[in-house]
Amino acid sequence: xxxxxxxxxxxxxxxxxxxxxxxxxxxxxxxxxxxxxxxxxxxxxxxxxxxxxxxxxxxxxxxxxxxxxxxxxxxxxxxxxxxxxxxxxxxxxxxxxxxxxxxxxxxxxxxxxxxxxxxxxxxxxxxxxxxxxxxxxxxxxxxxxxxxxxxxxxxxxxxxxxxxxxxxxxxxxxxxxxxxxxxxxxxxxxxxxxxxxxxxxxxxxxxxxxxxxxxxxxxxxxxxxxxxxxxxxxxxxxxxxxxxxxxxxxxxxxxxxxxxxxxxxxxxxx
Amino acid sequence: xxxxxxxxxxxxxxxxxxxxxxxxxxxxxxxxxxxxxxxxxxxxxxxxxxxxxxxxxxxxxxxxxxxxxxxxxxxxxxxxxxxxxxxxxxxxxxxxxxxxxxxxxxxxxxxxxxxxxxxxxxxxxxxxxxxxxxxxxxxxxxxxxxxxxxxxxxxxxxxxxxxxxxxxxxxxxxxxxxxxxxxxxxxxxxxxxxxxxxxxxxxxxxxxxxxxxxxxxxxxxxxxxxxxxxxxxxxxxxxxxxxxxxxxxxxxxxxxxxxxxxxxxxxxx
Numbered sequence: 412x413x414x415x416x417x418x419x420x421x422x423x424x425x426x427x428x429x430x431x432x433x434x435x436x437x438x439x440x441x442x443x444x445x446x447x448x449x450x451x452x453x454x455x456x457x458x459x460x461x462x463x464x465x466x467x468x469x470x471x472x473x474x475x476x477x478x479x480x481x482x483x484x485x486x487x488x489x490x491x492x493x494x495x496x497x498x499x500x501x502x503x504x505x506x507x508x509x510x511x512x513x514x515x516x517x518x519x520x521x522x523x524x525x526x527x528x529x530x531x532x533x534x535x536x537x538x539x540x541x542x543x544x545x546x547x548x549x550x551x552x553x554x555x556x557x558x559x560x561x562x563x564x565x566x567x568x569x570x571x572x573x574x575x576x577x578x579x580x581x582x583x584x585x586x587x588x589x590x591x592x593x594x595x596x597x598x599x600x601x602x603x604x605x606x607x608x609x610x611x612x613x614x615x616x617x618x619x620x621x622x623x624x625x626x627x628x629x630x631x632x633x634x635x636x637x638x639x640x641x642x643x644x645x646x647x648x649x650x651x652x653x654x655x656x657x658x659x660x661x662x663x664x665x666x667x668x669x670x671x672x673x674x675x676x677x678x679x680x681x
Numbered sequence: 682x683x684x685x686x687x688x689x690x691x692x693x694x695x696x697x698x699x700x701x702x703x704x705x706x707x708x709x710x711x712x713x714x715x716x717x718x719x720x721x722x723x724x725x726x727x728x729x730x731x732x733x734x735x736x737x738x739x740x741x742x743x744x745x746x747x748x749x750x751x752x753x754x755x756x757x758x759x760x761x762x763x764x765x766x767x768x769x770x771x772x773x774x775x776x777x778x779x780x781x782x783x784x785x786x787x788x789x790x791x792x793x794x795x796x797x798x799x800x801x802x803x804x805x806x807x808x809x810x811x812x813x814x815x816x817x818x819x820x821x822x823x824x825x826x827x828x829x830x831x832x833x834x835x836x837x838x839x840x841x842x843x844x845x846x847x848x849x850x851x852x853x854x855x856x857x858x859x860x861x862x863x864x865x866x867x868x869x870x871x872x873x874x875x876x877x878x879x880x881x882x883x884x885x886x887x888x889x890x891x892x893x894x895x896x897x898x899x900x901x902x903x904x905x906x907x908x909x910x911x912x913x914x915x916x917x918x919x920x921x922x923x924x925x926x927x928x929x930x931x932x933x934x935x936x937x938x939x940x941x942x943x944x945x946x947x948x949x950x
Contacts, residue, residue, distance in 0.1 A: 415851050417759050418861060422767075424755045429774040431752065432832060435789025436778065438799045442792040451797045492692040499688030515692060518700060522890025522934050524907035525707075525927045526700075528914065532710075533703035558700050561692065590684040619782045621893055626914070639784045643897055647791060655785035662780045666773060674769055 443652035450647040461653035478635040485556035486613035493564035519562035527626035530555045560613040571605025707924045714921030721925035738905045742888040748828040753835035761843040779833035787897040818900030826898040835880040842876020882941045
């Protein structure tokens with residue numbers, strides 16, 4: 412069998428690809444330690460000033476808070492709507508279920524720039540009516556993020572529902588359980604991990620969301636990616652390198668920890 | 682029955698109001714602003730500047746698709762078929778960039794490729810070049826950044842296809858005396874063709890409406906469709922034309938996705 416494992420040539424090519432994938436993540440590190448105010452490599456004078464400015468500049472803190480607020484609100488609402496939709500579909504199995512699912516997944520497959528334009532148009536219209544859910548307001552950003560992340564929540568919840576044994580629900584039904592009882596006592600407890608997973612995925616997507624956020628915010632509600640964008644577009648600000656290094660470290664630690672756990676589990680069982 | 686409809690409807694209503702209706706509004710705008718009729722579409726399809734942007738977008742997206750699918754194929758091969766240790770390492774190389782913000786990744790390429798960046802410094806230290814080469818704010822940087830972003834997305838359909846390859850077929854080919862190269866070219870590659878097709882269409886669809894990376898790495902020098910739409914909204918307001926362009930883009934992407942679905946539908950049968 413080992414004869415058919417990838418050979419030396421494939422391994423060499425993979426090394427090149429892996430280098431390509433990791434290179435930009437490594438290139439950020441020295442830039443974040445530069446002592447100058449523009450994108451440059453430290454010339455022997457390594458400094459922590461850009462890391463310190465992340466803490467001292469109140470704008471970064473405000474944006475962090477905005478991002479967390481938007482992420483939590485949008486994800487909670489998206490998971491709520493998505494799980495209601497999926498559970499309803501799962502229990503009722505209506506005729507146009509495929510069509511409905513397709514419609515709900517639309518924001519996921521449409522080009523982001525079209526979704527952005529659509530939401531910009533919509534929030535501008537809403538701004539004529541109210542001051543809360545509108546262009547450049549927190550509510551507006553939450554709504555825009557909800558539209559963009561709800562398809563992912565639907566996919567995750569549907570997958571966990573598809574693993575649920577339908578006979579359990581039928582048993583409850585034949586014993587005379589009402590719809591609320593079936594939903595809250597039978598279905599929801601069984602898909603709780605799916606719901607938690609959907610919430611985390613949604614939060615991460617909202618946390619990183621920039622395409623739509625660019626269109627629907629300007630000066631008042633600035634999420635963290637939006638502030639990074641401003642720093643990148645106007646003058647390349649090395650504080651973003653510092654922030655990127657922090658984010659890259661967090662992601663790397665999380666993924667390595669998860670992989671190590673899985674690796675150990677696989678070793679023990681197999 | 683009624684209770685269940687109450688569960689299904691909120692999401693449909695929410696998306697209907699905040700996505701479908703406004704999109705219909707965009708469509709209406711594309712036929713009415715600034716003049717009623719199909720002038721906006723005529724502009725999109727005949728204006729030389731817009732034409733050049735459309736062709737550049739298609740050209741770059743094709744290059745990006747080829748680069749990312751080939752890179753993804755190589756790394757997926759090891760991810761799926763390597764030894765456990767190789768699998769772990771390649772998985773890290775795929776997953777870490779995948780979960781990192783698109784902005785950090787674009788910034789990474791800026792720090793790598795810019796005039797005072799790492800690559801120029803290395804080349805200068807090695808004495809290969811005298812002064813820095815301009816590697817950002819051009820199409821090269823856009824292709825590099827977009828391919829880097831899209832490789833992980835190409836990996837997933839490829840991995841599915843490679844996992845479905847029946848090991849016994851490969852063993853049979855090997856047992857019949859085919860060389861390793863021949864087993865790959867004549868057996869393994871054709872058996873993963875559906876995955877390559879899926880990955881190609883997926884990456885192409887993703888790349889065609891992509892805004893952030895081209896805008897940052899192209900530095901306004903190589904504008905793609907998405908950036909053009911942004912410019913039409915915020916810099917030189919031409920709402921109707923932007924709307925028409927969005928509708929055209931949506932139709933194009935819809936067509937490609939239809940092909941994709943049909944392909945996968947056939948495979949499922």
